[in-house]
Amino acid sequence: MRIGSGMSVGLVGLKAFLIQAQAFISPGLPYFSIIGLPDTSLTESRERVKSACSATGFKWPETRVTVNLSPASMPKHGSTHDLAIAVAVLDAAGAIPQQSFEHTLTLGELNLDGTVLPVNGLLPILLHARGQGIRRAYVPFGNLEEAQIVPGIEVVGIRHLGELVEQVGGKARYKLSDSQSFTELNLAPDSSEAAHKQIDMAQVVGQEQTKWALTVAAAGGHHMLMTGPPGTGKTMLASRLPSIMPPLMEKEQLEVASIRSLCGNLQQHGVSDIPPFESPHHTASTAALVGGGSGVALPGAITRAHCGVLFMDEAPEFSPRAMQTLREPLETGQVLLSRSKGTTSYPARFQLVMSANPCPCGYGFGTGERCTCSPRERSRYWSRLSGPILDRIDIQVSVLPVSNITSSHTQPRQTSAQIRSQVTQARATARARFADHGWVCNAQASGEWLRTATSAKAIELVNQALESKRLSLRGADRAMRLAWTLADLDGRTAPSAEDVNTGIMMRTRLQ
Incomplete structure (x- = not known):
């Protein structure tokens, strides 16, 4: 035998x-x-x-x-x-x-x-x-x-x-047809990668405050929500976030490439140090967002955004069920999918960026004279972004219309390369600080470490925000993480009380 x-x-x-x-x-x-x-x-x-x-x-x-x-x-x-x-x-x-x-x-x-x-x-x-x-x-x-x-x-x-x-020394009789093509997988960056490199933060007119908020988000790995009327550049700004993020390290490149290989689109993207950018449509199902399929579940958009950015444009238009599925991945950095043939775990350590209009019609800003929405319609619109989801968002920023494009052209604007240099330096500072803990950015720091390392004067401001119900306990930790990121960008070894106060304001601007 x-x-x-x-x-x-x-x-x-x-x-x-x-x-x-x-x-x-x-x-x-x-x-x-x-x-x-x-x-x-x-x-x-x-x-x-x-x-x-x-x-x-x-x-x-x-x-x-x-x-x-x-x-x-x-x-x-x-x-x-x-x-x-x-x-x-x-x-x-x-x-x-x-x-x-x-x-x-x-x-x-x-x-x-x-x-x-x-x-x-x-x-x-x-x-x-x-x-x-x-x-x-x-x-x-x-x-x-x-x-x-x-x-x-x-x-x-x-x-x-x-x-x-x-x-292996065996004998075989076979013939390859001339019509059969055996083209090797081309892992060089394609036209989409080249187009990605052409987008630059300097192309955005105005919106300096939002650019600064994006810089903070990139430096600390923080989640972000942009709110503003149509045409103010929210999508344009979000699409340029990967261009100011630090290049992926070798381990991260292999993780991203492995996910793309499993999804069958490695040839489209190649092996790149550019963080991935995923932007699912607001009609996407829960399975499309977190992963699904019969038998063993396949990766969804949040896994494809691993080590990069998940951008949810018109976030209140997503189904409440789809939005709620983000809660666990935002905390744990992975998604568990249980199916009849077993449980599958996928990495999902992404940076969430959401955009929203101020109301369903989009014009409920300023004096609101163009707005046609009733208070009930506004309340229903924003109720789709539940409190637990908003509490996990570190930065909330208003994106207002640009009033003068002529003056914006005359003022020098920072390029993505210049901003990325600042972000990379801040990330290097954080990585060195957290070398013994295995964290790579401030967004991953534990609450215990934050409460120990932050000065008593700065923590007092956090306690006051807790007492006034401006922050939850989770929000307090996230405000302190923002403060450490602000200190890293300014080249200081620890956050000041002013940094903590700014961190609280960036979290609670829409509340």
Whole structure:
């Protein structure tokens, strides 16, 4: 009895686990079965594998073929394991030398003619494999450049199953059609990345107060709400926040790239140090926002915004249920999605920026003479942003109309590069201060640390705001975090009472 084997990696969210595919050819009526909790797409791989193996000149056994995917207790899904299943069957039939793929990953989807197609999620798979001591992997040629991102593991690009057989000394007969294209994944920044680099904060006319608030938000990782009438530049300002944020560190780049790989859009964005920017439409469902799908849930917008910005334009127009789902991720930095086949955890440490009109018609500012909304309509409009959500917003700023564009053009404006330099310096100060705690910005500092490190005079102002009900206890901590960010931007080692007072005002401007 000869048992063939192949190795693959499964994903539950971004958490990976090794899969051992074992094939056994036994006497009996012709039948091909895959066991070990496969889903529908994986069960269908029986026909793909059988046809692909035949396309290499291999004579499929006219007996019973059983493939087990272990560990059997973990659900397996997707077509990533086609190549490992084919390798196990070929090994069991003696078509390739025994144990040719021991301690070697084989990843890829098979076409009926034996060609190997690219798969999603290859980057987190290889990062996990490297941590498990795997040093060699056969991957689809279309994923080769993505696979080469991971150092310390040898990757070989495969176009056809026959190539894989020949790599280990087996014999195969196959022919690649001229119409088949095998274009490598291009991870260089595309036109969207180039367009992103062209946007600059200097392009925004006026709104110096809001630009300063965005600078504070970027320096400390604070959440922000902008309120103002239509046409004042709220969306334009929010879209330029990533341009003033510090470049992503190498670990963060890999985290963002892994999420994009799982979502299948790594080719569109490439591996970049620019923080991601997600802007879901206000009609987006809860599943689109936090993630969803049958079986194992897929990432939503808040996960795609990990290490970057989640911008919710016209925030009161989002459904209350969708808004409430943000509460836990804003506190924990991750989202847990429970489905029938298990619970999936995705990272969701994003910076939330919301914009809103002052009322449903948008003109309830100043004297309000153009406003057509009743008090009840205004109350209903703002009630969609619940108290718990607003309490998690660090900065609330009013964006008023610009009254003179001529004078704005004559005044020098700071570029994104100039602002980013200030922000990066402030972030470096905070990172050095929190080196022993593992925090990277002031928004992550614990309340206990803040109450210990902030001066008694500054804390007295916070106590007064608590007594007057201007702040909740959560809001008090967030006001102190703002104060530390203001001190970092000014180059001071600790916040003053004035910084704390400014932090309180920035939090409670709309309350």
